[in-house]
Amino acid sequence: xxxxxxxxxxxxxxxxxxxxxxxxxxxxxxxxxxxxxxxxxxxxxxxxxxxxxxxxxxxxxxxxxxxxxxxxxxxxxxxxxxxxxxxxxxxxxxxxxxxxxxxxxxxxxxxxxxxxxx
Amino acid sequence: xxxxxxxxxxxxxxxxxxxxxxxxxxxxxxxxxxxxxxxxxxxxxxxxxxxxxxxxxxxxxxxxxxxxxxxxxxxxxxxxxxxxxxxxxxxxxxxxxxxxxxxxxxxxxxxxx
Numbered sequence: 001x002x003x004x005x006x007x008x009x010x011x012x013x014x015x016x017x018x019x020x021x022x023x024x025x026x027x028x029x030x031x032x033x034x035x036x037x038x039x040x041x042x043x044x045x046x047x048x049x050x051x052x053x054x055x056x057x058x059x060x061x062x063x064x065x066x067x068x069x070x071x072x073x074x075x076x077x078x079x080x081x082x083x084x085x086x087x088x089x090x091x092x093x094x095x096x097x098x099x100x101x102x103x104x105x106x107x108x109x110x111x112x113x114x115x116x117x118x
Numbered sequence: 119x120x121x122x123x124x125x126x127x128x129x130x131x132x133x134x135x136x137x138x139x140x141x142x143x144x145x146x147x148x149x150x151x152x153x154x155x156x157x158x159x160x161x162x163x164x165x166x167x168x169x170x171x172x173x174x175x176x177x178x179x180x181x182x183x184x185x186x187x188x189x190x191x192x193x194x195x196x197x198x199x200x201x202x203x204x205x206x207x208x209x210x211x212x213x214x215x216x217x218x219x220x221x222x223x224x225x226x227x228x229x230x231x
Contacts, residue, residue, distance in 0.1 A: 004160075032160075033217030044224035045208060052217055091160060095217055105176070106151075106220065108160035 002098050003029045006091075006109035013082045013116055020067070021077040021112045023092030031097030034075040036066065039089040039111070048090075051075060082116045089113050119144045124209050124223035131199055131230055139194045139226050141209030147221075148214040150192040151176065152184065154205040155225075161208065167192055168214070199230040 012116045013019040025034065025099045036048040051059045059066040067076040075094075079086055090107040122143045131137055143150065153176075163176030167186040181203055185193040192211075196203060206227050210220040214226035 029151070031217075035219060037222075043225045043227070045210075045225075047219040047221070050217070050219055072193045078161065093161075101177075105163060105166075108153075108162070110158050 001100055002029070002094065002096050002105070002107050003054055004094050004107050004109035006112050008112045009110075010113045010115070013079075014116065015084060015116055015118050018078060018080045019082055019114065021079070021090050021092075021114065023075045023077065023109060025073050025075060025092075025094050027073075027094065027096045028099065029096035032094055033067070034068070035093040035106070036064070036075075036077045036097070037091045037093065038086075039091065040085075041088070045091075049077070066098055079114075084116050084118060087114060087116045120221070122211050122221050122223040124207075124226050126226060127224060127229050129229070131228070133230055134198050134199055135230075137196050137199060139207060139209075139228070140195075141192045141194065141223055142190050143192075143209075143211040143221070144190065145211060145213075145221065146189065147211035148189070149220075150186065150209065150211045151220070152182070152192070152194045153188055153208045153210065154178065154203075155208060156205050164194070164207075199228075201230050204228060204230050 004025045032053045034051045038046045049061045063080045065078045089111045091111045095106045152164040153161040165184040167173040209223040212220045
């Protein structure tokens with residue numbers, strides 16, 4: 001069954017430091033996509049970064065990078081030079097084929113709340 | 119501006135009173151879906167639509183209905199809301215290609231008393 005696990009309910013980081021948010025996944029689909037979304041206190045969901053299962057290079061978008069370790073089935077988000085505005089909930093998600101339902105679907109982890117301290 | 123618009127943003131209602139949450143996107147996306155977000159559970163898909171007049175159940179469809187009469191609109195209908203449907207609801211859309219990011223609406227916080 002398709003599953004996303006985020007084991008860190010909450011994280012603290014000092015401003016300007018880097019932080020890694022963990023995400024592991026489980027799927028039998030060889031073709032899948034991994035996504036990270038940010039949810040600030042205002043509630044909206046903001047897309048951050050995408051990694052395809054066949055991508056050779058780790059994805060990067062500005063201060064965000066995805067540490068993709070396929071053999072370990074992990075897709076950790078790295079935020080460099082944290083800013084106060086990075087304080088938010090972060091969700092890891094995977095789109096892949098669900099054998100149970102017979103369809104491709106986006107499955108979300110339970111999220112990690114990041115607090116950046118001045 | 120490309121966006122997904124949900125209305126209302128906040129709603130308090132009573133058990134059993136039918137309600138509709140509207141969702142509209144201006145990006146000509148084929149694929150639209152509804153999610154609910156509950157603490158500790160992340161987002162779970164309620165219903166999705168791959169195009170006009172094509173809808174299907176997601177992971178938690180019980181108690182919900184949807185329709186897709188036009189490409190841009192995908193309303194979520196609660197015929198007889200119950201307190202366990204108190205949640206934060208998100209509408210999302212994307213193009214038809216599977217591994218592309220979904221664009222989310224601002225969310226609708228629903229309380230059923």
